Amino acid sequence: MKKGEIWRVLIPVAPGHAQTGERPAIILQDFPFNNSLPTTLIVPMTSKLAASRFGGTLIIQPDQQNGLTAPSVALVFQMRTLDQRNCLKQMGTLDAAILDQVLDLLDQLTGR
DSSP, X not given: OOTTEEEEEEEOOOSSSOOOXXXXXXXXXXXXXXXXXXXXXXXXXXXXXXXXXXXXXXXXXXXXXXXXXXXXXXXXXXXXXXXXXXXXXXXXXXXXXXXXXXXXXXXXXXXX
């Protein structure tokens, strides 16, 4: 897994308003082949465009490179750790400019 890839993931059900279920997500960490960490940082996505009303979101249009099938909202404000076993299949890769926008939003949210 590499930073900027989009994977189909399965996010376990948890209480509250966080995204759950099977959905696309942006990988935020690079992992060398021999890395023993069992988790990865992700930004979940939703096809419900109304979610873009929240701060810390970015609408991403589908294209051949990213593998999305519908316009999707990256929920940067819901960045989370996910067990790598829940990363099901790589869908594609974000364009570098869009990844930069995601990372800029993350910096804004974390006060960097």
